[in-house]
Amino acid sequence: MEKLSQKFGDIFRAIGGKASISEKNIEDAVEEIKMALLEADVNLRVVRRFVNATIEEAKGEKVLRAVQPGQQFVKIVHDRMVALLGDTKQDLQLKGPDTLSVILLAGLQGSGKTTTAAKLALHLKNKGRKVLLVACDLVRPAAVEQLVVLGGQIGVTVYREDSQNVLAIAGNAFKVCKKDLYDTVIFDTTGRMQIDDGLMKELEQLRNLVKPDETLLVADAMTGQSAVDIAKVFNERIGISGVILTKFDSDTRGGAALSLKSVTDKPIKFIGVSERPEGLEVFHPERIASRILGMGDIVSLVEKAQEVMEQGEAEALERKMVNETFTLQDYLDQIRKMKKMGSMKSLLDMMPGLAGQISEEQLNAVDTKHEEAIILSMTRKERNNYLIIGPTRRSRIARGSGTSVAEVARLLKKFEKSKLMMRKAVKNKKMAAQMMGGM
Ligand SMILES: Nc1nc2c(ncn2[C@@H]2O[C@H](COP(=O)(O)OP(=O)(O)OP(=O)(O)O)[C@@H](O)[C@H]2O)c(=O)[nH]1
Ligand SMILES: [Mg+2]
Structure with missing residues (x-):
C-alpha cells in the first residue's frame, strides 16, 4: 500500500499543479494509475x-x-x-x-483468525457487549491455548473443551451463553493450508448448527489477489457476510482491498493493523481511499488520538491544525503521545503527505529521545515561535541537549514540513468540502 500511495502521490503532484490540462495529460495520468494498480496486484478486470x-x-x-482541473481530476480518482x-x-x-448474536470466523491457516477473534471480542466488549469466545480449532496443537491466553489479556471468557467434536463444543457453548446471559458469541475455527473439502464440510456443519448473524472471512492482505480468490470460494461454499483483512499494517501491495468488493460483492468490515488485540479498525472506504492515495487520513488519526487523549485535548489539536497555530511544544506533546499510541509507522501513514514517504528504517533512525531533548532545551518563546531560532540559539540548544547543530536543524526542518503538510491537509479538506457543496 505504501508503494501505491507513493506512486499516486507522484502522479497527483505532476497533474495537480497544472493550471490547465489536456486530454493527453489525463490519458497519461490514467495510464500511470493503471500501471500502479496492476503492480499492486489489483484484479485486471477491476483495473480496466x-x-x-x-x-x-x-x-x-x-x-x-x-478552475483547478488537476484537483478536480484527483477528486474523481478519489471518488x-x-x-x-x-x-x-x-x-x-x-x-x-x-438476543444472542453469533459470529463465525473462517479462513485459511495463519490468516489471523484467532488473533482477530480476540480483537473483535475486545471491540465488541468496548461497545458494551458481553462476549464469549469459543475455541473450535481442535486441529492445530496449542490453538485452544492461544485463544485462552488472548482472552485473558482482554478480559473475555473463552469456552473450551477437551473434546474432538466441534459440533458438541458449539452446542455446549450455546448452553453457557444462555445460562450466563452472554449476548455475543464468537467462534474461532480451524484453518487449512488450502481450501479443502474437509474444512468446508466442517464449516458448513458448524454454520448450520450455530446459524451465524455474521460469517466473516479472515483473509491476509499480504496475499493480494489470492485473498480475493479465497473469498470467492468461501462465499460460494459457506456464504460469507463480510471480510476482515488482516495484516494491513504490513507493506502489502493493497491489491486485495481494492479488488475484494467488486469481485466478491462482499464488504470489507474491518482491517487488522497490528498483532495486538487493539489492532483492529472499522473499515471506512472513504478514509482508506485517502490513505491509499497518499492523502492521509486525518479523521482516523484524530480518532486514534482520542483513544489516548482526553476529548478536549483532541479537539484542541484539530483546532490548532486548522488555525495553523501548531507549535514545537505541541510537537513535543505529540511525540510523547504517539509513543503511547503505538506504531509510529501506522500513524504516520495517516498523516497527509507523509504516507509511504517514510520507511521503517528511517523511522528507527529517528531517535525521538533526541527530539525530545532538543525541544526541552528550548525556551518557551522558542517553542512557540520556531522562526526566531537562529544560528546562536541553535548552537545553544544543541549544547543544552547534548546533540549537534545539524540535529537541531533537522528537527526544525521536520517540524516545518509537518506544519506545511497539516496546512495542506486542512486546505484540501476545506476545498473538498466546498466542491461537494457546490455540486
Ligand atoms: N502485523 C499483523 N500481524 C497479524 C495481524 N493479524 C494476525 N497477525 C499475526 O499473524 C500470525 C497468525 O495469526 P493467527 O491469529 O494465529 O492466525 P490463524 O488464522 O488463527 O492461524 P491458524 O489457527 O494456524 O489457522 C500471528 O503471528 C499474528 O500475530 C495483523 O493484523 N497485523
Ligand atoms: Mg487460529
Whole structure:
C-alpha cells in the first residue's frame, strides 16, 4: 500500500499543479494509475473498469474547464476509489442486547483468525457487549491455548473443551451463553493450508448448527489477489457476510482491498493493523481511499488520538491544525503521545503527505529521545515561535541537549514540513468540502 500511495502521490503532484490540462495529460495520468494498480496486484478486470470510468468522467467538461482541473481530476480518482472499496462503511449486523448474536470466523491457516477473534471480542466488549469466545480449532496443537491466553489479556471468557467434536463444543457453548446471559458469541475455527473439502464440510456443519448473524472471512492482505480468490470460494461454499483483512499494517501491495468488493460483492468490515488485540479498525472506504492515495487520513488519526487523549485535548489539536497555530511544544506533546499510541509507522501513514514517504528504517533512525531533548532545551518563546531560532540559539540548544547543530536543524526542518503538510491537509479538506457543496 505504501508503494501505491507513493506512486499516486507522484502522479497527483505532476497533474495537480497544472493550471490547465489536456486530454493527453489525463490519458497519461490514467495510464500511470493503471500501471500502479496492476503492480499492486489489483484484479485486471477491476483495473480496466476503474480506468475506463475514470477516463470517461475526467474527459468531461467539468474537468477540462474547471478552475483547478488537476484537483478536480484527483477528486474523481478519489471518488472512484471510494466506490471500489465499497462506498460506505458496513457495520456488523448483530441483534439487540436481549438476543444472542453469533459470529463465525473462517479462513485459511495463519490468516489471523484467532488473533482477530480476540480483537473483535475486545471491540465488541468496548461497545458494551458481553462476549464469549469459543475455541473450535481442535486441529492445530496449542490453538485452544492461544485463544485462552488472548482472552485473558482482554478480559473475555473463552469456552473450551477437551473434546474432538466441534459440533458438541458449539452446542455446549450455546448452553453457557444462555445460562450466563452472554449476548455475543464468537467462534474461532480451524484453518487449512488450502481450501479443502474437509474444512468446508466442517464449516458448513458448524454454520448450520450455530446459524451465524455474521460469517466473516479472515483473509491476509499480504496475499493480494489470492485473498480475493479465497473469498470467492468461501462465499460460494459457506456464504460469507463480510471480510476482515488482516495484516494491513504490513507493506502489502493493497491489491486485495481494492479488488475484494467488486469481485466478491462482499464488504470489507474491518482491517487488522497490528498483532495486538487493539489492532483492529472499522473499515471506512472513504478514509482508506485517502490513505491509499497518499492523502492521509486525518479523521482516523484524530480518532486514534482520542483513544489516548482526553476529548478536549483532541479537539484542541484539530483546532490548532486548522488555525495553523501548531507549535514545537505541541510537537513535543505529540511525540510523547504517539509513543503511547503505538506504531509510529501506522500513524504516520495517516498523516497527509507523509504516507509511504517514510520507511521503517528511517523511522528507527529517528531517535525521538533526541527530539525530545532538543525541544526541552528550548525556551518557551522558542517553542512557540520556531522562526526566531537562529544560528546562536541553535548552537545553544544543541549544547543544552547534548546533540549537534545539524540535529537541531533537522528537527526544525521536520517540524516545518509537518506544519506545511497539516496546512495542506486542512486546505484540501476545506476545498473538498466546498466542491461537494457546490455540486
Ligand atoms: N502485523 C499483523 N500481524 C497479524 C495481524 N493479524 C494476525 N497477525 C499475526 O499473524 C500470525 C497468525 O495469526 P493467527 O491469529 O494465529 O492466525 P490463524 O488464522 O488463527 O492461524 P491458524 O489457527 O494456524 O489457522 C500471528 O503471528 C499474528 O500475530 C495483523 O493484523 N497485523
Ligand atoms: Mg487460529
